[in-house]
Amino acid sequence: MSVLKLSSEPWGRSPAGHDVRRFTLASPTAEVRVMTYGGVITGVRTPDRQGVWNEITLGHDTAAPYFDRATASFFGALVGRYGNRIEAGRFVLDGETFTLPRNDGPNTLHGGPEGFDQHDWAAETREDEAALSLTLTRRSPDGEQGFPGALDVSVTYRLSADGTLDLLYRARTDRPTVVNLTNHTYWNLHGGRDVLGHVLEVPAEQFVPVRADMIPAGGPARVQGTPLDFRDARPVGARIGDDHEQLRLAGGYDHTFVLGGEPDAAGLRRAAHLREPDRGRTLEVWTSEPGVQVYSGNFLTGQPGRAGQAYTKHWGLCLETQHYPDSPNRPEFPSTRLDPGQEYRSHTRYRFGVAGD
Structure with a gap:
C-alpha cells in the first residue's frame, strides 16, 4: 500500500472566472499544497523533532488574497517570465528593443504586474509508488507583459516518498525570448517568530552587489570579509544589522549568490541549507540554476496571513533559485535567452529534514 496520498478540492473562482483547485501532495514526512491559480505553493507542512x-x-x-498582488505578496508564487528585476523595463534582443510594464519603481519585477502568478494554469496529476506529481501548464502569448514569443510552459511539483520536493520547469518558444522562472516561497521553519534565528549556509564564494534600485552594480564580488559570507553556517540575524552598504541598500539580505562547484548526477548544485534550532526542522536546496536569491523578508510590513497572523519584517526567508537579475541587459552574465527549437529546463530540489538537539 502506498504511503503517498494525492487529493484536490475546489478553492474558489479566479478573477477570469475559472474554477480554482488546490491540490495536496502528502508523504509521511511532508505535505505540499499547490493551487492552479498562479502555480502558488499555498503551504508546506512538516514535523519537528x-x-x-x-x-x-x-x-x-483562502484563495482570494492571492488574486491581488497587494495581498498576495508573492507568497509561494510561480514567478515568470522573468524572476527578479529588469532595468528600466526594457531589453534588446537581436537589435529589437522590448518594453515591459514597470512595477518596481523604474524597473520591471517578477515578470511585471500581471506575471505568471496572476494567471490560471491547467493541471494534470500522476501517482505511483515512488512519487506524486502535479504538472501545471499554460501558454503565455506573444507580447504578454511585453515579452516576445508565445511561450509554452510546464511546471511539475513532484513529492517523493521520502518527502523530497522537486520543481521541474520546462518551456518552449516560437520566437527568441528571455526566460527566468523561479518559486517565491517564504520559509519559516519555526512559524511562531521571525527567521533571524534560523541558521543559514550558502556555499557561494561570490554574490551580485546591487544599487539603491536593486539593479546589479557591476559584476559579482567576493563574499569574504562581508556580512554576506554564509559559507560557514550562522544565524540569519547575526550580521543583518551590520553597517554595510549592501545591507543598507536592501534593508537586509536581498542578493543573488553565485553558485559554484561540480553538479551531482542529477545536474544539481547545493544552493542553501537552513536550520531552525528550536524545533529542529531543516531545509536543503539544490538547483540547476547558477544563482540563489536570498531575501530576508525586508519589505514585509504586517501583511495579514494565516489565522490572522501579521507577517512583519523578517518573518520569512526566500531562497529563490534563478539566473542573475537584469541578465538580458548584461551579456557578461549567464544567458537567459531561449530560441525556437530549444527547451528551457530548470530543476530545483527541496529536502526537508529534522536535526538533533
Missing part, C-alpha cells in the same frame, strides 16, 4: 506537524511557509487560508 518532537513529531509535531506545523506550517513552514507564509501564505493565506
Whole structure:
C-alpha cells in the first residue's frame, strides 16, 4: 500500500472566472499544497523533532488574497517570465528593443504586474509508488507583459516518498525570448517568530552587489570579509544589522549568490541549507540554476496571513533559485535567452529534514 496520498478540492473562482483547485501532495514526512491559480505553493507542512506537524511557509487560508498582488505578496508564487528585476523595463534582443510594464519603481519585477502568478494554469496529476506529481501548464502569448514569443510552459511539483520536493520547469518558444522562472516561497521553519534565528549556509564564494534600485552594480564580488559570507553556517540575524552598504541598500539580505562547484548526477548544485534550532526542522536546496536569491523578508510590513497572523519584517526567508537579475541587459552574465527549437529546463530540489538537539 502506498504511503503517498494525492487529493484536490475546489478553492474558489479566479478573477477570469475559472474554477480554482488546490491540490495536496502528502508523504509521511511532508505535505505540499499547490493551487492552479498562479502555480502558488499555498503551504508546506512538516514535523519537528518532537513529531509535531506545523506550517513552514507564509501564505493565506483562502484563495482570494492571492488574486491581488497587494495581498498576495508573492507568497509561494510561480514567478515568470522573468524572476527578479529588469532595468528600466526594457531589453534588446537581436537589435529589437522590448518594453515591459514597470512595477518596481523604474524597473520591471517578477515578470511585471500581471506575471505568471496572476494567471490560471491547467493541471494534470500522476501517482505511483515512488512519487506524486502535479504538472501545471499554460501558454503565455506573444507580447504578454511585453515579452516576445508565445511561450509554452510546464511546471511539475513532484513529492517523493521520502518527502523530497522537486520543481521541474520546462518551456518552449516560437520566437527568441528571455526566460527566468523561479518559486517565491517564504520559509519559516519555526512559524511562531521571525527567521533571524534560523541558521543559514550558502556555499557561494561570490554574490551580485546591487544599487539603491536593486539593479546589479557591476559584476559579482567576493563574499569574504562581508556580512554576506554564509559559507560557514550562522544565524540569519547575526550580521543583518551590520553597517554595510549592501545591507543598507536592501534593508537586509536581498542578493543573488553565485553558485559554484561540480553538479551531482542529477545536474544539481547545493544552493542553501537552513536550520531552525528550536524545533529542529531543516531545509536543503539544490538547483540547476547558477544563482540563489536570498531575501530576508525586508519589505514585509504586517501583511495579514494565516489565522490572522501579521507577517512583519523578517518573518520569512526566500531562497529563490534563478539566473542573475537584469541578465538580458548584461551579456557578461549567464544567458537567459531561449530560441525556437530549444527547451528551457530548470530543476530545483527541496529536502526537508529534522536535526538533533
